[in-house]
Amino acid sequence: MGRYFKNIFDAVRTILIGMRITARHLFTPSVTIQYPDVKLKLPARARNRLYVNMDDCIGCDQCSMACPVNCITIETIKSTSDVDLGVTSVGSKKRLYVPVFDIDIAKCCYCGLCVYPCPTECIKMTEVFEFSEYERENLIYNFATMTPAEVDDAKRKLAASESTAATKPAPASRGTNS
Amino acid sequence: MEAVAEKPLTIPGFPRPLKNHEMIVNMGPxxxxxxxxLRLELIVDGEVIVDMIPHIGYLHRCFEKHAEYMSNYQQVIPYCDRMDYIAAMSNDLGYAIACETMLGIKxxxxxxxxxxxxxxxxRIASHLLAIGTFGMDIGAFTPFLxxxxxxxxxxxxxxxxxxxxxxxxxxxxxGLSHDVPPDFAGKVADFCTSFKPTIKELNSLLTHNKIFVERTAHVGVLQADVAVNYGASGPVLRGSGVEWDLRRNDPYSIYDRFEFDIPVGRGExxxxxxxxDRYIVRVREMEQSLRILEQAIGQIPEGNVQxxxxxxxxxxSADLYVRTETPKGELGYYIVADGTTSPSRVKVRPPTFVNLSILPAMSRGAMIADVIAILGSIDIVLGEVDR
Amino acid sequence: MKELLVDLLGNELLVYVLMAFVPLLWILPFALFAVWWERKIAAHMQDRLGPMRTGGWHGWAQTIADILKLIQKEDIIPTAADRLLFSLAPFVVFIGAYTAFAAIPFSAAYVGTEINIGLFYIIAVSSFVVIGLLMAGWSSNNKWSLFGAMRSAAQVVSYEIPIALTLLAVVMIVGSFDLQEINRAQSGSILNWFIFQKFPLLFAAALIYFVASLAEVNRTPFDIPEAESELVAGYHTEYGGMKFALFFLAEYANMFAVSIIAATVFLGGWNSPFGEALSGPLWGVFWVLSKSMGFVFVQMWLRWTLPRLRVDQLMYVGWKVLIPFSFVIILGVGFWVLLEG
Structure with missing residues (x-):
């Protein structure tokens, strides 16, 4: 019998304690923000959408190999010796045309593994996180800057230089680059 | 109304015939x-559970097969993150320790x-989520937030x-992908001091609330021997009164340098x-984690993390099994290396998968509302159960 | 009030129809407002902001937008459902909740029907709701809905007993079932309110009535018929669109009905707390509504504080705690009245 009354007393007491806590919170300022109107500043290391600075890309394919979900597609064309593609901002010489540098951002898992191996620090994760699209195709980002004409030009030049190399008595081991 | 003759109903593909007063209720996915x-096939007699068949695999993402097909060991880590996505840091830690042991890296x-x-x-973050969702399963929405x-x-x-x-x-x-930001230790210390009153508040709002106690005490009792036999670990095992914590019993990393207690269920x-008991073990473990944090932030030495x-x-070529204590229990990695740059086999022993297997044994004879409470107290993450 | 209108319009039937719509004029805006209010209270108790965008000032138009959305939704009836009962159930529930308002006095001058068994009538018709809930649960042909309906039936039937018994304690003092009579018995000073009389018997009665009324309207901690985490949504799992909105409306109408009865029976109804000051027919409306809103607030406050009970514990609270205490109160009040002569 004593237990019965103690239970009732405990129930009332703990309910009142709980009500006091929620009542106190009724008047504490909220911790949430009005998101699209107010935005928090993301920390400097925030890992969101990838960005590739093509001016610095040397087409080394290391980011593509580091990617655990294979979302980066890179194709390269060798440049001929008469063309100077310039140097990157860290001073390494560019030797490859990069006609295709696609990132399927829909596949990307934002792990950041592609960022670390890049020798020229041209691929990085930005603070942009609002990039939803209605079509999934729009999430395949083409970073390559070459126009189709330039690609054809580069391919033709390479083919020409290889054919001239092939006519010369050159070492047989030198295969054609597709 | 004429009496219905007791004629058991046989269902194709179902382990046992149903009696007249029994009903199958499908809970989930x-x-x-x-x-x-998670999908639970409940056989109920009114509101009382007669039997239960859990069905898993709805979130199977082939973690183990993915790990074999990665081009290097490092690439497995983002997949480890996605197993127990509530406590990704702990998964990574286990995998990293396993690989380091294999390579002999200090x-x-x-x-x-x-x-x-x-x-x-x-651990604190994971337990907070476990406690919050447990409260929500019982019906208290506010502690969850x-x-x-x-x-x-x-x-x-x-x-x-x-x-x-x-x-x-x-x-x-x-190593680590980044060093901590410059004022990190101060921020962790701030968190520790400001989090302690929150635990107190949580205790008075939820833990000792009479309705909450009524709903959780004497419900889903798991005896220590049953827990051990099923291979339970983490707060589920400790809630049964077994003082078993890999941080203490099989120390890894530098856990042997810190002072902390192992809270166990005492049937208060x-x-x-x-x-x-399983719930309160989590609450007390958060307090112990705060103790470890307070000891650790004062002692961080200088150095290069990479x-x-x-x-x-x-x-x-080697194979080894490394286990760590994640917030949910013993997470074990069994890694077979074949001398190439990617693992030949990565087998994971997920704590919640093992803990979940006790659910039918605990639920028999309980009510539908109790199943929810028991499931919440086990604290499963389907990403880890199904991998 | 009625006589005045009959004189004005000349047709008694028209007056009855008109007066039947008067509570609706209050309930509809109340439900819209209360849903928004509940969301704001919940949000602020949880350190959130709640709806903030729709309508500008603190999202006041959020429920209006929700209702517009619900109206536009397709009216889905599951193939396996019993079509007639499925469509009828929300109306039965709402009618059950709404008919109670016929006998509730909103002011000294206004009450829908001045019947001398008002309180009895309200207790009787409010149990009508459970038929609608059972219909909804059964006709949905969904096991979760059925669970909800069965729980709800067991719950409402059990908790009507303490409600009736505690109200009976007041009826014994007043000697009438007429709510206006009960109101008039509490006029004068604030100490005449029944919650302060025969202390602590009627105070305990008010408490028991309030707890039982929470169960009657399926509010936390007794919200097991629609326990979200167990039964998905209970008896209205299969409902969508306007039918769901009707269930929602009925729930809020019911919340208000039990609160206004509590205000009328225990808190002096339309009587002003300041004796003769600020009293009068219009002030009466203000007082009774604000007292009931106070009760509604406490209902919301409890909802966002407490976990919910299990179904057997609910029965324990009803049969082993509330009912014995109600009997003790009845006995105590009976002797008290007898001794006072």
């Missing part, structure tokens, strides 16, 4: 409190300390450190091993 896509002191801090912060509010602060710390809030890819083989309001990261990971 779309159900508010199965914590993801990681710098600074890395060890930062890893312990991260793992303990992660208080827990999330504080979990957000831990996620903020993680985001400042590694840039991600949930899937960190922070603990690497041999009910029977030893009931839902309330100095021990190997350029190329190519272990000799």
């Amino acid at each position: 779309q159900h508010p409190s199965t914590h993801g896509v 990681v710098p002191e600074r890395v060890e300390y930062i890893r312990v801090i991260m793992a303990e912060l992660q 208080y827990c999330f509010r504080d979990r957000e602060r831990i996620l903020d710390l993680f985001e400042q450190t590694c840039g991600a809030r949930l899937l960190y890819n922070y603990i690497w083989i041999g 309001v009910g029977t030893v091993g009931d839902c309330w 100095s021990a990261i190997p350029k190329r990971i190519r272990p000799d």
